[in-house]
Amino acid sequence: MKLSDVLIKPILSEKANQQSEKMNRYSFIVDRKANKLEIKRAVELFYGVQVQEVNTAVMPSKLKAKYTKSGFIVGRKPAKKKAMVTVAEGESIDLYGTV
Numbered sequence: 001m002k003l004s005d006v007l008i009k010p011i012l013s014e015k016a017n018q019q020s021e022k023m024n025r026y027s028f029i030v031d032r033k034a035n036k037l038e039i040k041r042a043v044e045l046f047y048g049v050q051v052q053e054v055n056t057a058v059m060p061s062k063l064k065a066k067y068t069k070s071g072f073i074v075g076r077k078p079a080k081k082k083a084m085v086t087v088a089e090g091e092s093i094d095l096y097g098t099v
Helices: 014-023 036-047
Strands: 007-010 025-030 051-059 062-068 071-077 080-087
Touching: 007 036, 014 025, 025 036, 036 051, 036 080
Parallel strands: none
Antiparallel strands: 007 025, 025 080, 051 080, 062 071
């Protein structure tokens, strides 16, 4: 797998922001087939930081339904994989850039 395909997007939630400030831990949505070594290499390459630890979790797909004028529509949201990456002490990742 190419390293450019491993990281899909960072997770920018309130919980993820607290973890990044207190524990130097950043969260990303990653490709379902990516393993921890590929995730570590991709983060080190793209963000230029030293990664200490990588934890992963597969979030199962969810059933979604809504009622519309034309009737009841049932669908499914796809499953995704999250990676929580702990960065070495003193280093950080700027996820917001120059917003």
